[in-house]
Amino acid sequence: xxxxxxxxxxxxxxxxxxxxxRRVIDLLREDLKLTGSKEGCGTxxxxxxxxxxxxxxxxxxxxxxxxxxxxxxTTIEGLAESxxxxxxxxxxAEAGAVQCGYCTPxxxxxxxxxxxxxxxxxxxxxxxxxxxxxxxxxxxxxxVDAVCQAAGALDATEDTAR
Amino acid sequence: xxxxxxxxxxxxxxxxxxxxxxxxxxxxYAADNYPDGLLWAGAVxxxxxxxxxxxxxxxxxxxxxxxxxxxxxxxxxxxxxxxxRQGIIHKDMPVLVGDKLRYAGDPVALVIAESPEVLRQxxxxxxxxxxxxxxxxxxxxxxxxxxxRVHDERADNLLAxxxxxxxxxxxxLDHCDVVVSGSFATPxxxxxxxxxxxxxxxxxVDGSLTMTISTQAPFRDRMEIAHALGLxxxxxxxxxxxxxxxxxxxxxxxxxxxxxxxxxxSEQRPVKMLWDREENLLxxxxxxxxxxxxxxxxxxxxxxxxxxxxxxxxxxxxAHLGGEVMALGMEHAGGPYRxxxxxxxxxxxxxxxxxxxxxxxxxxxxxxxPFEAMVDELARELGVDPLALRRKNALLPGDTNCAGVxxxxxxxxxxxxxLVAGHPLWLERAAWKAxxxxxxxxxxxxxxxxxxxxxxxKVRDAAIAKVELTCDGLIVVHNAVADMGxxxxxxxxQIAGHVLQQDAARVSVRQPxxxxxxxxxxxxAGRTTFTFGNALIVACEQLKARLINRAGLLLFVxxxxxxELVPGKIVHRASAREVSLARLVGxxxxxxxxxxxxxxxxxxxxxxxxxxxxxxxxxVVFAYGAHLARxxxxxxxxxxxxxxxxxxxxxxxxxxxxxxxxQVHGGVAQGLGYALMEDLATRDGQVLAGDFSRxxxxxxxxxxxxxxxxCAGDEARGPFGMKGVGEVAMNGPLPAVANALADGCGIxxxxxxxxxERVLLALEKLAEEAxx
Numbered sequence: 001x002x003x004x005x006x007x008x009x010x011x012x013x014x015x016x017x018x019x020x021x022r023r024v025i026d027l028l029r030e031d032l033k034l035t036g037s038k039e040g041c042g043t044x045x046x047x048x049x050x051x052x053x054x055x056x057x058x059x060x061x062x063x064x065x066x067x068x069x070x071x072x073x074t075t076i077e078g079l080a081e082s083x084x085x086x087x088x089x090x091x092x093a094e095a096g097a098v099q100c101g102y103c104t105p106x107x108x109x110x111x112x113x114x115x116x117x118x119x120x121x122x123x124x125x126x127x128x129x130x131x132x133x134x135x136x137x138x139x140x141x142x143x144v145d146a147v148c149q150a151a152g153a154l155d156a157t158e159d160t161a162r
Numbered sequence: 163x164x165x166x167x168x169x170x171x172x173x174x175x176x177x178x179x180x181x182x183x184x185x186x187x188x189x190x191y192a193a194d195n196y197p198d199g200l201l202w203a204g205a206v207x208x209x210x211x212x213x214x215x216x217x218x219x220x221x222x223x224x225x226x227x228x229x230x231x232x233x234x235x236x237x238x239x240x241x242x243x244x245x246x247r248q249g250i251i252h253k254d255m256p257v258l259v260g261d262k263l264r265y266a267g268d269p270v271a272l273v274i275a276e277s278p279e280v281l282r283q284x285x286x287x288x289x290x291x292x293x294x295x296x297x298x299x300x301x302x303x304x305x306x307x308x309x310x311r312v313h314d315e316r317a318d319n320l321l322a323x324x325x326x327x328x329x330x331x332x333x334x335l336d337h338c339d340v341v342v343s344g345s346f347a348t349p350x351x352x353x354x355x356x357x358x359x360x361x362x363x364x365x366x367v368d369g370s371l372t373m374t375i376s377t378q379a380p381f382r383d384r385m386e387i388a389h390a391l392g393l394x395x396x397x398x399x400x401x402x403x404x405x406x407x408x409x410x411x412x413x414x415x416x417x418x419x420x421x422x423x424x425x426x427x428s429e430q431r432p433v434k435m436l437w438d439r440e441e442n443l444l445x446x447x448x449x450x451x452x453x454x455x456x457x458x459x460x461x462x463x464x465x466x467x468x469x470x471x472x473x474x475x476x477x478x479x480x481a482h483l484g485g486e487v488m489a490l491g492m493e494h495a496g497g498p499y500r501x502x503x504x505x506x507x508x509x510x511x512x513x514x515x516x517x518x519x520x521x522x523x524x525x526x527x528x529x530x531x532p533f534e535a536m537v538d539e540l541a542r543e544l545g546v547d548p549l550a551l552r553r554k555n556a557l558l559p560g561d562t563n564c565a566g567v568x569x570x571x572x573x574x575x576x577x578x579x580x581l582v583a584g585h586p587l588w589l590e591r592a593a594w595k596a597x598x599x600x601x602x603x604x605x606x607x608x609x610x611x612x613x614x615x616x617x618x619x620k621v622r623d624a625a626i627a628k629v630e631l632t633c634d635g636l637i638v639v640h641n642a643v644a645d646m647g648x649x650x651x652x653x654x655x656q657i658a659g660h661v662l663q664q665d666a667a668r669v670s671v672r673q674p675x676x677x678x679x680x681x682x683x684x685x686x687a688g689r690t691t692f693t694f695g696n697a698l699i700v701a702c703e704q705l706k707a708r709l710i711n712r713a714g715l716l717l718f719v720x721x722x723x724x725x726e727l728v729p730g731k732i733v734h735r736a737s738a739r740e741v742s743l744a745r746l747v748g749x750x751x752x753x754x755x756x757x758x759x760x761x762x763x764x765x766x767x768x769x770x771x772x773x774x775x776x777x778x779x780x781x782v783v784f785a786y787g788a789h790l791a792r793x794x795x796x797x798x799x800x801x802x803x804x805x806x807x808x809x810x811x812x813x814x815x816x817x818x819x820x821x822x823x824x825q826v827h828g829g830v831a832q833g834l835g836y837a838l839m840e841d842l843a844t845r846d847g848q849v850l851a852g853d854f855s856r857x858x859x860x861x862x863x864x865x866x867x868x869x870x871x872x873c874a875g876d877e878a879r880g881p882f883g884m885k886g887v888g889e890v891a892m893n894g895p896l897p898a899v900a901n902a903l904a905d906g907c908g909i910x911x912x913x914x915x916x917x918x919e920r921v922l923l924a925l926e927k928l929a930e931e932a933x934x
Contacts, residue, residue: 035194036187038406040356041439045854048356076187093181096820099828100647101184102191102356102406127862134854136354136407137647138824139831140862 007068010078020066025049027065028075036076036105040134047133050106050113051075057113076105085112088150097146099137107133111147120151167729170659170666172882175820178652179671180404180645191406192376193436195362201234201433202281203274203424208290209266210444215299215514215847216310217263217292222271227287232280235427236288237272242423244392248415250382251777252321252481254313255517257390257419263292264312265479265516266847267445274424274433299847301476301511302453312479312512319512321477322485324774326492326506328566332470334503338459342539346456346532347913348896349841350476351449352442353521354832354859355646357406359416359446360436363425371425374401378413378644379684380674390419391426398422402674408646409832410520411447413686414482440852447519448842450475450487450510452528458536464546466555468503469564471495473529475510475518482519484510486778490614491525493770493780494893496564497533498575498612499555504564504771514847520686522832523892526613531914534609534897538904548901549588552610552788553579565780566771572877572885574812575610578788581810581873582608587790588808594792595906602794604805605906609789611893614781615688615886616763619770621777623689623763626680627697629658629705630756635730635744637662637669639698640756642682643690644674648888649821650690654698656818657881661702662709665729668743680758688785688886691817693763695881700759708757712749713741764879783877785885786812789830789894793902800922804834804866804899809891812873815883819872822887826870829891835860837896841915 002017009032018027025042028034028051040046042061049060052074053067060075079085088108091097098104107130114121114129121129126147127140135143170176183189206222209215224236239246239260246260247253259268271288275281296310303309304319312319335341361375371393377383380400388395405412417435424433437445452475459468473491477484488510495506523530541548556576562568582588591606598604617623628640639658645651651671659669672678682694710725713732717739719725726733733740747755763783770780792806809826816822839858843850851857876883896914904910909924 029194030196033196035190035196038191038193038356040358040406041854043439043853043855046356080186089185093185094177096175096178096181096824098178098181098184099649099824100355100357100405100407101180101189102647104184105187108185123867130862132861134354134356134859134861136356136409136832136859137828139827139868140865141827141868142820142824144862144867 005065005069007070008072010074011081018065020064022065023061024063024065024068025060028060034075034077038102038105040102047110048103048106050109050133052109052113055116057110076109079108079112084115088112091146091150095146095149096142097138103133103135107135107143111150115151123148167665169663169729170656170669172656172660172817175818176656176666178649178821179655179666180652190403191357192374192403193357193360193406195374197362197432199431201274201276201428201431202278203272203421203433203435204281204285205269205420206271206273206285206288206290207267207269207445208292209263209268210848212292213848214263214292214294215266216295216297218295219259219262219270220291220293223289224271226289227273227284230280230284230287232276233284234274234276237423237427238270242391244390246390248386248390248419249481250414250483253389255480257423265514266849267516269420272420272424274428297514297847299513299515299844301474301513304511304513305509312514320509321481321512322488322510322776324489324492324508324772326504326565326772328771329503331503331505332468334468335457335459335470338467339462340540340543341457341459342536342543343457344532344536344912346454348452348528348531349914350451351521351836351840352842352857353409353411355407355409355411358437358439358442359412361417361421362432362434363421364432365425365428365430367430370397370399371422372399373421374403375418376405376412377402378408378646378686380644380676381681382684383418384676386415387419387422391422400676402644404673405644405646408685409522410524410686412646413520413684414447416446439854443842443851443857444516444849447482447517449521450477450484450518450525450528454529454532456532456536458540460540464544464551464554466499466501469496469501471506473508475525476513476515477510478513478515478517480517482517484518485776487525489775489779491529493565493614494526494612495529495533497537498557498610498786500557500561501564515844516849522829523613523889527833527836527893527896530609530611530893531896531900535900538901548608549579549583552608556610567766567768567780572814572875573786574873574875575612575786575788578786578810578812578873579610581871582788582790582808585808587792587806598794601798602796603906604792604794605902607791607898607900607902607905609894609898609901611789611890612784612786613688613890613893615692615783615785616781617687617689618778618781619765623683623693625682625694625697625761627694627701627759628680628756629698629701631705631743631747633747635742635747637664639671640679641671642674642679643694644685646685648825650685653691653695653817653821657695657698658702661699662706663727663729668729688889689763690886692880692884692886693761697759697761699881700761701757704757704759708754709746713746716741716749783879783885785887785890787890787894789898791895791898791902793899793906795903795907795921797925800918800925802838802899802903802916802921807866807868808871809868809894810871810873811887811890812875813887814875814877814880814885816872817882817884822872823870825887826891827868829889830868830895831860831865833892833895834865837899837914837916839915839917
């Protein structure tokens, strides 16, 4: 029951024989071994599987392979190909936004989605944009720092030191 | 090699060694393992499907499921070769149930299939005949005569009972000027790690098992599996990559024994088990709920004199670490205060609820709520400042704590409180409260908390660290205690870099593998960095001395003190000569390239005044914290918004300030979830939430800008003076928010979490009681 699906994956034209109803998260992790996207709930609540489809934030656990046909998919593995994505990854590491790291790829994808629409967000705007991504380790302070740092909006260390 | 050649330094906010790979999505977790030829294993848990939590198992019909194409095998209790019992201390939990279900998540069969889709279908097709038995789901009712017994072979449902008595005990309360009392209930909390329980196992032709598991205790896992399945533990190799969160929930068997059993029947093919969120919330461990009756007495001048506390912890269907969780709660039940007369009575009870186990703060956040709510109530009764009352009674070095243990050094609760007292969030509270928007009230609450570190008495808290100079002249730390996200592995890189004076690019870590590392206990109890870090210092000092000595041979220098390790080499400054580590390693035999360091953490020399404790009581090292919450309550909805949160923490010296703050932020966040929204409720033993839409954990909009302040201290026994801070922050938020609620609204909630419904009901009741 597989059919041929053509889409752009992290900048490369990709042709796959896959069941059109296969979840994108399974396609990525299991079939393509792109395991940077994580699954934390399978029901769209945790955001760990966040991806960009045509540059917009989507959840790989709520999409099926057929929906990718003709579209442009960016995963955490391809995020650094844009200067913004590379900056977000760097600032997450440097701002201390990474603990267990399991929410990190999805969080960064959501951050890139935000910053591509709003390059200079307030901390509240960052929190709102990340509210679909659950993190159990950080308490979000340093994640917000990282996003603001990536945006160049403010100096993260000054802000948390108060 | 790299542009940065500055040696790593303890005390600096070095970027975590794992941060880059994790930020790029490259860190391999157990769940990322999809080897070729993979089979899938899953458990049949009929209690949840049939809505029963306690039932006699009458029969299992696997014919329909076995006939499904793609089903490889279906196993039942009869196929378990060993004792079929798992459990860290009490071996009371079957791998597969053969006689009766004791909770809704008990597994009766294990299905192995070619794909997850077939697996899910087959699990539904296994027909399980059950005869429902009377359930006992209330821990207090479970103690009554004639209550249904969870374990038929036991006389009753009491897993453990213990007592701490100091001075005149509770009798002293009759002579106190002021006595306050309250009955409290704390909820069940889910760990909520984002990577659910999982692993992959493969059996080799020689019968050995290799397993990659998301686990906090790879070495103990070998024992558990060997015992349960009748295998030789040296035939079991456990690899423990970075965990996608643990918080205690991956300390103890989750997938381990089931997965090993599946591997025995998978004919050398790798087999994977991955619990989905629903299975995690049903069959994963959780925090014990607790009922507390509390009385606290003081003299008119505000000197605490006596405490009486009764605790009942619900461990669910199996013991796990229930008795030890209770013990730690009891040890902290008097708060970080000097109280001469103490009676603390604890019970831990079996019920037909899902299994409770280890979770960050391990029994302590259940008691920090009552002791801190009671201290505030006492302050109101006495008409004194709640911070001053805490400060007056705060434990000082040389005092005896509520467990009867004299605390010697590194007891910083008074200093923590002083830092809160001088903080603008406290000093400016009156003006802030007065500026509450209409329709809301503002309140400010405090909590003084503490949390023991280490396994406690009668449990050997030891580690063996290995550090290696590779053939390329680089340093590898062989970590033996899993990194569940707290960053212990990064701390080990930092420690090794500091001692061996190497830069970040020259030091790496190999995550735990029982084939290459040495038994060093679990990643838990605030002992991970403390115990392994101390062992690692020993190993690194040895390696450093060896390398310098060998360099001396090469450079014809006979005074080791004139040779200096610097990134990538050893230099002799006087003669301007040097030898690179890459070259030096060529002069070492393979076995000389590694050094082992061993360390055993100190046990409490003072036995305390407890009786009935099995292990884990008492402790000798404690982290302390003073917390402040400023909240705004919406009077129309009852919603509490935590506007500001300050956590001052005495964790001794700080190895990495950024990682210290990470732990405090995370503990506060989990604690605020516990305070405001988290309640993994059950009805008749059935879990009501199957996903994150019904079990809520805090998102970015639910939490304030948490402020973490380190209180300078020094724990002489810790590596570089540190103490574990992973747990203490969990204990502050519930009492701080509850006290802020009392401060702002005059309501005293005793049942957590402090949901809008409970707040509204209490506000209505208060309005009704108010004089017309």
